[in-house]
Amino acid sequence: MDIKLLSGALGAEISGIDLKDSSKENYERINNLLLEHKVIFFRNQDISHEEQIALAQNWGPLENHAYVKGLDKHPEIVRIVKTKEEKNQWGENWHTDVSYNVKPTKAVILKSIKIPPVGGDTCFSNMELAWETLDESIKEKIKDKKAIHSSLGAEFFIDNYKGMTGHEKRNYDEYSNEHPIVRTHPETEKKILYVNWTYTKQIIGLKKKESDEILKKIFEHQARLDLTCRFNWTENAVAIWDNRSVLHYAIADFYPGRGLGYERIMDRIAIEGDQPH
Ligand SMILES: [Fe+2]
Numbered sequence: 001m002d003i004k005l006l007s008g009a010l011g012a013e014i015s016g017i018d019l020k021d022s023s024k025e026n027y028e029r030i031n032n033l034l035l036e037h038k039v040i041f042f043r044n045q046d047i048s049h050e051e052q053i054a055l056a057q058n059w060g061p062l063e064n065h066a067y068v069k070g071l072d073k074h075p076e077i078v079r080i081v082k083t084k085e086e087k088n089q090w091g092e093n094w095h096t097d098v099s100y101n102v103k104p105t106k107a108v109i110l111k112s113i114k115i116p117p118v119g120g121d122t123c124f125s126n127m128e129l130a131w132e133t134l135d136e137s138i139k140e141k142i143k144d145k146k147a148i149h150s151s152l153g154a155e156f157f158i159d160n161y162k163g164m165t166g167h168e169k170r171n172y173d174e175y176s177n178e179h180p181i182v183r184t185h186p187e188t189e190k191k192i193l194y195v196n197w198t199y200t201k202q203i204i205g206l207k208k209k210e211s212d213e214i215l216k217k218i219f220e221h222q223a224r225l226d227l228t229c230r231f232n233w234t235e236n237a238v239a240i241w242d243n244r245s246v247l248h249y250a251i252a253d254f255y256p257g258r259g260l261g262y263e264r265i266m267d268r269i270a271i272e273g274d275q276p277h
Pocket residue numbers: 091095096097248
């Protein structure tokens with residue numbers, strides 16, 4: 001096995017592990033790498049839908065997305081499609097997946113199917129480091145507080161991402177829940193800064209203006225490049241991230257002559273998480 005670190009903050013590209021091997025030993029090796037590096041990448045892994053599902057099930061029950069429809073034959077796989085003409089791409093700002101749910105996703109396994117010749121990298125940011133390096137005066141103000149996370153739901157989603165399908169109208173409601181701003185990782189017991197630009201709307205117990213000012217500073221801090229790594233996709237690559245301890249950002253840099261005019265297709269499986277505490 002070979003481990004190539006992607007940055008000083010987080011992320012590692014692993015070679016010498018076969019993701020088709022869904023044995024307990026292989027899972028434990030992969031999960032240890034995941035807990036250590038927070039996001040891990042594997043190239044040239046031509047795994048089938050069934051093999052991707054079997055791999056994911058090692059972490060626990062799979063999650064159906066709140067408002068995005070899965071594949072007909074494999075509803076637990078959401079196909080993320082950016083059409084040729086589209087500049088938008090799902091996931092194109094800093095977020096953790098479904099943080100507006102009571103129990104947000106534990107981990108995600110994303111496999112690339114079709115990749116444009118340029119553009120569409122994914123960035124990740126280490127929220128354990130973000131907590132450690134956060135300004136002490138901000139830490140003091142937020143350490144015991146909760147924040148509201150909410151999503152605009154399927155209506156916004158369907159309007160923006162033409163190549164994808166949402167669930168039916170009954171799920172179009174706004175999703176909203178509160179979580180501690182600093183959560184404890186259930187496996188490593190490390191503190192994690194658990195807010196994000198896309199879904200976190202307000203700190204509970206503070207006036208809107210003060211909450212907005214603090215959140216703005218935190219979001220800027222979370223985007224500091226020295227907390228991040230960046231992955232350049234190739235076809236049949238697999239990323240596994242710990243959705244509890246990282247933010248991610250799918251870069252939609254599809255400009256005329258530079259990535260526009262190409263499809264980008266990914267298959268995503270999510271594993272159910274716990275309620276943050
Ligand atoms: Fe995402």
